[in-house]
Amino acid sequence: MSVGFRCCALIPWMVLAAVLGSVLSLGEDLDRPLFGPPGSPIGVHESDPGLKKVMLFAEERYNRGSNAMHLRKISRFVSATKQLVKGIRYTITVELSNTLCKKSAMVRTCDFYPETQKLKTEVCVFEVWDIPWQGTSTLLKQKCSPKGQSAAQFKLQSPKKLNKCVVFVKYSFLIALFGLTEAERRLQIFQENLKTAEKLQALDQGSAEYGVTKFSDLTEEEFRSTYLNPLLSQWTLHRGMKPAPPAKTPAPDSWDWRDHGAVSPVKNQGMCGSCWAFSVTGNIEGQWFLKNGTLLSLSEQELVDCDGLDQACRGGLPSNAYEAIEKLGGLESETDYSYTGHKQKCDFTNRKVAAYINSSVELPKDEREIAAWLAENGPISVALNAFAMQFYKKGVSHPWKIFCNPWMIDHAVLLVGYGERNGIPFWAIKNSWGEDYGEQGYYYLQRGSNACGINRMGSSAVIN
Numbered sequence: 001m002s003v004g005f006r007c008c009a010l011i012p013w014m015v016l017a018a019v020l021g022s023v024l025s026l027g028e029d030l031d032r033p034l035f036g037p038p039g040s041p042i043g044v045h046e047s048d049p050g051l052k053k054v055m056l057f058a059e060e061r062y063n064r065g066s067n068a069m070h071l072r073k074i075s076r077f078v079s080a081t082k083q084l085v086k087g088i089r090y091t092i093t094v095e096l097s098n099t100l101c102k103k104s105a106m107v108r109t110c111d112f113y114p115e116t117q118k119l120k121t122e123v124c125v126f127e128v129w130d131i132p133w134q135g136t137s138t139l140l141k142q143k144c145s146p147k148g149q150s151a152a153q154f155k156l157q158s159p160k161k162l163n164k165c166v167v168f169v170k171y172s173f174l175i176a177l178f179g180l181t182e183a184e185r186r187l188q189i190f191q192e193n194l195k196t197a198e199k200l201q202a203l204d205q206g207s208a209e210y211g212v213t214k215f216s217d218l219t220e221e222e223f224r225s226t227y228l229n230p231l232l233s234q235w236t237l238h239r240g241m242k243p244a245p246p247a248k249t250p251a252p253d254s255w256d257w258r259d260h261g262a263v264s265p266v267k268n269q270g271m272c273g274s275c276w277a278f279s280v281t282g283n284i285e286g287q288w289f290l291k292n293g294t295l296l297s298l299s300e301q302e303l304v305d306c307d308g309l310d311q312a313c314r315g316g317l318p319s320n321a322y323e324a325i326e327k328l329g330g331l332e333s334e335t336d337y338s339y340t341g342h343k344q345k346c347d348f349t350n351r352k353v354a355a356y357i358n359s360s361v362e363l364p365k366d367e368r369e370i371a372a373w374l375a376e377n378g379p380i381s382v383a384l385n386a387f388a389m390q391f392y393k394k395g396v397s398h399p400w401k402i403f404c405n406p407w408m409i410d411h412a413v414l415l416v417g418y419g420e421r422n423g424i425p426f427w428a429i430k431n432s433w434g435e436d437y438g439e440q441g442y443y444y445l446q447r448g449s450n451a452c453g454i455n456r457m458g459s460s461a462v463i464n
């Protein structure tokens, strides 16, 4: 295979690996998916810097809230998931034990009690809501019990019984691998190898040292037969959308549907993984406006509650949502069926349908064609890797490919326009993290390099 993984190249790769571990969220537990529909919880590795920060925060809150004499610290990491909401929602299972330090001495170097019986180890589940661009963390939940007691109750929900939908969804993201460049493919192999190396290192009782180079020799053929072929057969099960008819005219230099009244104000998904619902309503609001001349604000909550093809606050796919809307008979308005940010019983009534759709189409993957289609037909539902979005304040974002791997798509948004700012071509992206996010709720991403996989999952409803 490549020379890049050998000898002198090792050190930079190791550094990169530490970063990648967090960017790509290597899962410790193979039950937990590395991929899911936008907004779904995914497994996260202990080395994730975001997770480390959040664990310290949870530990600090835990100590603040207890009246024990001794400072207690995390003695073992058990597992964690993270979910993209407005910010990131972490669910962490750890063990905490007594240290020798009195609480008054808030130092981080306190050693644990050497005597096991004095450790008084507890197993705790914490839920923390972290909003990186605001620099805020909130402890949503803390549940602890002495170690050894009803450990089963603390097992995180792992998607053992993946239903078919989730499986398709999972592969629909992986399928994007076919479009990977050689470098990205190597990163994928590297990542898997790193995981193996880490596991071996962790399990080794002796003096063996495992390095990335020893395991990086998976050939492309091996890779293909191991990873890609099973995916191909799964892919055929996926409900395909019709391709969108190409635009009739080339894309103008710039276009912005906000200037043409087709975009409702920025909304806020809150602590729920419902980005997919906001992306889809945004698209339908635009389509309805272009058909009917009225700009409505449509209900995401209806989709959270009534779309049985998607996973409510645990993620979903636009392609499924269109199908659900067709089956239901349409969408109610935001005022008739307003947003609560958690799943409730479906309260949809046909009487209140404000907008309907007749079918949906899949957009081409070429950004020039996407731009031409957008200018001609309205805002587009798209999905992307939102890693860089977490730290975004303003300007046109153009993250390194390795920080924004195009096949690790975790967020759905709305393309409303495009143009050029100081010579940098951009997409104008309506997000659903409130108006205080980014530039008045919008994110601007470099256009023309398929950045963050922005071209991979474009779609639109069709109203006849």
Ligand SMILES: *[C@@H]1O[C@H](CO)[C@@H](O)[C@H](O)[C@H]1NC(C)=O
Pocket: 291, 292, 293, 294, 354
């Ligand atoms: C737009 O929709 C409203 C309400 O559904 C309807 O009464 C009206 O006739 C529609 N207008 C057009 C131009 O389609």
Ligand SMILES: *[C@@H]1O[C@H](CO)[C@@H](O)[C@H](O)[C@H]1NC(C)=O
Pocket: 329, 356, 357, 358, 464
């Ligand atoms: C589109 O869907 C609406 C609502 O389901 C239906 O009333 C209408 O007849 C459909 N239009 C066409 C052309 O199929």
